[in-house]
Amino acid sequence: MISRNQVFSRGIRSVRPVEYRENSPNHQAGFVIEPGNWEVADPFLIMAEDFFKRGTFGMHPHRGIETVTFVVNGRLEHIDNKGNQEELMAGDVQWMTAGRGIIHAEEPAVGETVHSLQLWINLPSDKKMTEPRYQNLRGKDMPVRQEDGATVRIFSGSSYGKKADTKNYVPVTMVDITLEPGRSITQDLPGEYNGFLYILKGSGIFGSSKTEGRKGQVLWLERGKDAQMSEVLIRADEELHVMLYAGKPVNEKIAARGPFVMNSEEEIAQAYKDYREGKFT
Numbered sequence: 001m002i003s004r005n006q007v008f009s010r011g012i013r014s015v016r017p018v019e020y021r022e023n024s025p026n027h028q029a030g031f032v033i034e035p036g037n038w039e040v041a042d043p044f045l046i047m048a049e050d051f052f053k054r055g056t057f058g059m060h061p062h063r064g065i066e067t068v069t070f071v072v073n074g075r076l077e078h079i080d081n082k083g084n085q086e087e088l089m090a091g092d093v094q095w096m097t098a099g100r101g102i103i104h105a106e107e108p109a110v111g112e113t114v115h116s117l118q119l120w121i122n123l124p125s126d127k128k129m130t131e132p133r134y135q136n137l138r139g140k141d142m143p144v145r146q147e148d149g150a151t152v153r154i155f156s157g158s159s160y161g162k163k164a165d166t167k168n169y170v171p172v173t174m175v176d177i178t179l180e181p182g183r184s185i186t187q188d189l190p191g192e193y194n195g196f197l198y199i200l201k202g203s204g205i206f207g208s209s210k211t212e213g214r215k216g217q218v219l220w221l222e223r224g225k226d227a228q229m230s231e232v233l234i235r236a237d238e239e240l241h242v243m244l245y246a247g248k249p250v251n252e253k254i255a256a257r258g259p260f261v262m263n264s265e266e267e268i269a270q271a272y273k274d275y276r277e278g279k280f281t
Helices: 265-276
Strands: 012-017 020-024 027-033 044-052 057-062 065-073 076-080 085-088 093-097 102-108 114-122 133-137 144-147 150-156 172-179 184-190 194-201 203-206 211-214 217-221 229-236 240-247 255-257 260-262
Touching: 012 211, 027 194, 044 194, 044 240, 076 093, 085 093, 085 133, 093 102, 093 150, 114 240, 150 184, 172 184, 172 229, 194 203, 194 211, 194 229, 203 240, 211 217, 229 240, 255 265, 260 265
Parallel strands: none
Antiparallel strands: 012 217, 020 027, 027 044, 044 114, 057 102, 065 093, 065 114, 076 085, 076 102, 093 133, 144 150, 150 172, 172 240, 184 229, 194 217, 194 240, 203 211, 203 229, 255 260
16 A cells, blocks of 8 residues: 555646647647657657548558547547448547558548547557557446546546556556536556646646646646656646546657658658558558
8 A cells, every 4th residue: 555645746847728720621720749849748749639520531541659539529430441440429539559550541420520639659669560459448438436526537547446448558547537616636647657638628726836727728747756656636626627648658769750650760761661562451
């Protein structure tokens, strides 16, 4: 049993609003995690918040990463060249391991506008070329930690003893937290994990630093201590919906271009060659 005085209470090291732009008449997007900040975000690469209609994300490839898509609103259809075909509803998550190569499409149902968060997770070098896999995580089926005025839905990792059975190559905690006004909750994390919060609704106070945060802001957690468990305090000033993501850093060199993330430029060139030659099968 770990006593409370052995737990490191994390503060917030930075706060940034997400800025949106119109990519097309059918697509508005903003970066929760901007590309290129590899060391700061490790094991995460990018996260995009998208509002899009059908025809935005047709068939396209990936290699060397996992994509984690949380549907905030709308119905999202997924199809890939491995035979997977699913429809995701609001509150569902698609956890796709691209591994050595996959080609897929993500399309809103006809007439729908989908609001989603898509996170890219780096794969370590020994898993870059692993076999692709797909995990369809229905919100209604995920474990839930319930406290007075607080609900924590666990899509990956755990929350004070409640654990999801999601398969991870890189250890990741992903929880969906809703709080009633005036309520607070803490989320436990291994000290070595790097993580952030993204506020989808409302406002509150976050971390031991008592940092204010509101809708549309990303809050990076203070770094923990490897050998020590940690926790994050979250308090709602008004009705609050916040996503928390944290994971174990990969600590490897990154080469990234387009939909491929590898460890060297040579591997990137090989990815494009394999894709052109139809080897993503």
